Amino acid sequence: MPMTALDIFKLLPKKNCGECGVPTCLAFAMMLANKQAELTKCPYVSPDVVEQLESSASPPMRTVKVGNIEIGGETELFRHEKKFFNQTAYALIIEDDVDDQRIVERAKKLDAMKYERIGIVSGVDLIGVKAKGDAQRFSDAVTLVNDNSGLPLVLMSEDPEVVESGLKVVSKSKPLIYAGSTNNCASMAKLAKEYACPLALYADDIDELVSLSEVAKSEGIEDIVLDLNLGAKPLRQTLEWLTILRRLSVKKLFRPLGFPVMINLDNGADVETQAIRAAIGTLKYTSLIIFKDLDPARLYPLTTLRTNIYTDPQALIQVNPGLYEIGKPNRNSPVIVTSNFSLTYFTVASDIEASKVPAHLLVVDTEGLSVMTAFAADKFTPEKIAETLTEYKVADKVDHRKLIIPGMIAMLKMKLEELTGWEVIVGVKDSSALPKYLKELSNG
Numbered sequence: 001m002p003m004t005a006l007d008i009f010k011l012l013p014k015k016n017c018g019e020c021g022v023p024t025c026l027a028f029a030m031m032l033a034n035k036q037a038e039l040t041k042c043p044y045v046s047p048d049v050v051e052q053l054e055s056s057a058s059p060p061m062r063t064v065k066v067g068n069i070e071i072g073g074e075t076e077l078f079r080h081e082k083k084f085f086n087q088t089a090y091a092l093i094i095e096d097d098v099d100d101q102r103i104v105e106r107a108k109k110l111d112a113m114k115y116e117r118i119g120i121v122s123g124v125d126l127i128g129v130k131a132k133g134d135a136q137r138f139s140d141a142v143t144l145v146n147d148n149s150g151l152p153l154v155l156m157s158e159d160p161e162v163v164e165s166g167l168k169v170v171s172k173s174k175p176l177i178y179a180g181s182t183n184n185c186a187s188m189a190k191l192a193k194e195y196a197c198p199l200a201l202y203a204d205d206i207d208e209l210v211s212l213s214e215v216a217k218s219e220g221i222e223d224i225v226l227d228l229n230l231g232a233k234p235l236r237q238t239l240e241w242l243t244i245l246r247r248l249s250v251k252k253l254f255r256p257l258g259f260p261v262m263i264n265l266d267n268g269a270d271v272e273t274q275a276i277r278a279a280i281g282t283l284k285y286t287s288l289i290i291f292k293d294l295d296p297a298r299l300y301p302l303t304t305l306r307t308n309i310y311t312d313p314q315a316l317i318q319v320n321p322g323l324y325e326i327g328k329p330n331r332n333s334p335v336i337v338t339s340n341f342s343l344t345y346f347t348v349a350s351d352i353e354a355s356k357v358p359a360h361l362l363v364v365d366t367e368g369l370s371v372m373t374a375f376a377a378d379k380f381t382p383e384k385i386a387e388t389l390t391e392y393k394v395a396d397k398v399d400h401r402k403l404i405i406p407g408m409i410a411m412l413k414m415k416l417e418e419l420t421g422w423e424v425i426v427g428v429k430d431s432s433a434l435p436k437y438l439k440e441l442s443n444g
């Protein structure tokens with residue numbers, strides 16, 4: 001648990017000299033506890049106390065960067081308590097025992113495995129290059145993958161010499177070394193230190209994992225990812241251990257396990273349960289999941305699940321207000337008004353596309369609320385719509401002066417006409433009726 005002001009006060013010099021900028025040590029302790037002051041302001045704290053206070057102030061779980069992907073850094077057991085910070089990253093494996101052409105094709109394919117949903121692009125995040133042969137072959141495979149994909153890499157081998165051959169190629173882009181185990185932890189930690197790359201630690205039981213973490217830390221490694229072989233354990237045990245590991249890091253502040261947790265589904269998980277394991281891992285506390293392979297049809301629901309879990313529950317997903325062109329509208333195309341709640345925007349935009357009638361979509365800043373919620377909260381008002389119409393110079397884009405508003409806010413019509421001078425047409429109540437409505441409108 002974080003230290004209270006009283007805990008901190010007990011460690012301060014109690015000179016009450018005021019040199020830290022506040023009159024007493026207790027006042028300074030209170031400021032430290034509230035993270036409103038820096039410990040360096042007191043010139044009299046001993047190095048021991050500095051170390052004690054700094055370690056208590058460090059986050060419960062370290063954020064680890066692999067290439068440009070951040071994992072871990074979580075502080076909560078439950079999303080609703082605050083939010084989860086770094087979404088589960090998905091890695092797919094390329095083995096080095098296939099010919100070069102297949103490696104290149106697969107690297108390009110994984111790089112392109114991306115989906116867009118409500119404006120969020122999601123897909124495969126990393127590629128695991130797995131050694132099946134010697135150091136030279138591994139180095140060649142890493143080079144091919146690196147040259148044909150922009151994704152960060154996981155270098156997978158138990159042999160430090162093989163891993164080093166890959167590190168010599170890609171260490172600048174900070175791949176994850178997978179993995180240090182009881183057989184090789186010190187050597188892998190030395191490589192991680194020399195090449196300044198994150199290190200995954202693999203163990204089959206918790207005590208072993210704690211020892212490995214301590215060995216790696218004693219070698220000066222800070223960026224650690226934990227693998228408790230949960231890809232191969234029974235599902236119930238997997239869920240239990242994921243929960244225990246998260247509790248130990250964020251609630252008990254148990255430092256040897258204060259790192260992101262990963263699951264390697266290449267470690268014996270049968271294909272049938274792979275998607276279930278990945279879903280459990282995404283829901284419960286897994287920062288990185290490695291798949292031997294994954295059908296795009298299974299990746300899509302997983303990325304959707306991930307988006308749902310890792311969005312901030314207190315921040316609505318929204319699009320920027322503005323005038324959007326759907327299709328290729330001209331000066332006679334209809335102007336349709338909607339809110340900037342992301343789901344509303346993408347639903348309306350796709351229904352307009354389905355109608356095959358190009359239109360201008362005027363998106364009003366409703367602070368991310370949907371049409372009816374924004375109306376009820378007084379954030380979708382005639383004044384706001386009129387301001388948006390002016391701000392985005394809609395009158396310069398069309399020759400007509402007709403504005404279609406959602407049927408649910410028909411009561412705004414008169415006031416809006418008064419404010420804008422435009423003819424306000426009450427449209428459909430439900431976006432799904434838009435295709436038919438727009439087709440009839442364009443046919444006169």
Ligand code: SF4
Pocket residue numbers: 012013014015016017018019020021022023024025028041042043044045
């Ligand atoms: Fe206490 Fe240090 Fe502040 Fe002096 S400078 S009042 S000793 S905390």
